[in-house]
Amino acid sequence: MVSKLQVPLTVAAYKSDVHNDWCPGCGDFGILQALQQALAELGLPPWETMVFGGIGCSGKVFNYMACYGVHTLHGRVLPFAMGAKLANPDLEVIAVGGDGDGYGIGAGHFVHAGRRNVDMAYIVLNNEVYGLTKGQASPTLDRGQQTKSLPLPNINDGIKPLALALVTGYTWIGRSYAFDGKHLKEMIKQAIEHKGMALLDIIQPCPTYNDLHTAEWFNKKVKEEEKSVSKLVTVEELKHDGVIKDPTNRDEVFEKQRKAFDLIQYRGERIPIGVFYQIKLPTYIERMQSQVPMLKKYSPVRIPYADANHLPTTDLTDAFEEITF
Numbered sequence: 001m002v003s004k005l006q007v008p009l010t011v012a013a014y015k016s017d018v019h020n021d022w023c024p025g026c027g028d029f030g031i032l033q034a035l036q037q038a039l040a041e042l043g044l045p046p047w048e049t050m051v052f053g054g055i056g057c058s059g060k061v062f063n064y065m066a067c068y069g070v071h072t073l074h075g076r077v078l079p080f081a082m083g084a085k086l087a088n089p090d091l092e093v094i095a096v097g098g099d100g101d102g103y104g105i106g107a108g109h110f111v112h113a114g115r116r117n118v119d120m121a122y123i124v125l126n127n128e129v130y131g132l133t134k135g136q137a138s139p140t141l142d143r144g145q146q147t148k149s150l151p152l153p154n155i156n157d158g159i160k161p162l163a164l165a166l167v168t169g170y171t172w173i174g175r176s177y178a179f180d181g182k183h184l185k186e187m188i189k190q191a192i193e194h195k196g197m198a199l200l201d202i203i204q205p206c207p208t209y210n211d212l213h214t215a216e217w218f219n220k221k222v223k224e225e226e227k228s229v230s231k232l233v234t235v236e237e238l239k240h241d242g243v244i245k246d247p248t249n250r251d252e253v254f255e256k257q258r259k260a261f262d263l264i265q266y267r268g269e270r271i272p273i274g275v276f277y278q279i280k281l282p283t284y285i286e287r288m289q290s291q292v293p294m295l296k297k298y299s300p301v302r303i304p305y306a307d308a309n310h311l312p313t314t315d316l317t318d319a320f321e322e323i324t325f
């Protein structure tokens with residue numbers, strides 16, 4: 001269990017002095033700031049927090065944070081992060097990557113992370129393009145859309161990541177927006193605090209390559225009335241409560257899954273944000289502990305492998321005999 005600090009932590013405690021090379025106006029800035037604020041408000045010590053990065057502009061989030069972190073391989077942020085959490089459940093583990101990273105090349109890991117339900121948060125910065133490699137269509141760009149790097153409109157359908165998360169077992173599923181700092185910070189806090197695998201998909205404008213879904217498009221100014229009309233609507237405004245009260249009640253689970261699915265497919269003028277689905281189910285570690293009782297006492301990194309005389313605590317004689325003969 002990560003210890004919560006009594007003294008207030010400031011956002012500055014999570015800021016690194018690494019030079020930031022994101023483009024001006026990139027939605028990633030808002031997400032980085034909200035993540036640092038969320039960690040500070042939760043009082044999670046930077047030395048017990050690990051942020052893993054995928055490959056892409058989004059994968060650099062951890063570079064700009066003063067906590068432990070690993071820049072992983074393209075599409076492999078989840079196995080790295082899950083491995084760290086399983087080895088040392090005392091760490092707060094957060095994986096941060098892009099839509100190309102997680103829903104494209106990393107799609108296989110995305111599916112299996114759902115059914116494992118490791119206790120961690122996965123934050124996806126969804127800009128519908130491969131930003132770092134100059135704006136090719138990502139798996140979330142819809143058919144017929146043509147962003148500025150595409151010579152012709154996209155011929156593939158876009159996938160719905162939240163729907164994929166719903167059918168593969170993610171136990172907390174939410175969406176937020178990069179430039180709604182208040183909503184985003186609260187959603188990040190909830191995803192981190194949820195005990196199980198949380199997916200937070202964040203709509204992230206990429207002003208350099210996605211010229212269709214810009215910050216202006218999401219928050220359109222109506223000139224005559226001089227006011228902004230947001231494209232976003234909260235699930236609460238749409239009268240949806242996705243939190244399962246009784247995980248053993250199959251009727252409740254199916255009904256809330258069905259409603260969450262309807263909202264994910266929502267074809268209204270506005271795009272829903274918020275928590276679509278949340279259920280409390282045993283985590284991977286809890287299921288492991290029921291089979292390997294020693295894990296209740298020790299996390300894997302703390303299992304004593306040798307006694308005071310430096311002799312191994314495990315008798316490997318039988319195993320060696322099997323290997324030799």
Ligand SMILES: Cc1ncc(C[n+]2csc(CCOP(=O)(O)OP(=O)(O)O)c2C)c(N)n1
Nearest residue numbers: 055056057058074098099100101130131132
């Ligand atoms: C195995 C492999 N294939 C391809 C690449 C090239 N590559 C680097 S980043 C990237 C796409 C990143 O897109 P996304 O995950 O959406 O992140 P963004 O830059 O949009 O934040 C690709 C294809 C790579 N680094 N490794």
Ligand code: SF4
Nearest residue numbers: 022023026057131206
């Ligand atoms: S290319 Fe797009 S996603 Fe990458 S830093 Fe620039 S604006 Fe952000």
Ligand SMILES: [Mg+2]
Nearest residue numbers: 098099129131
């Ligand atoms: Mg992207």
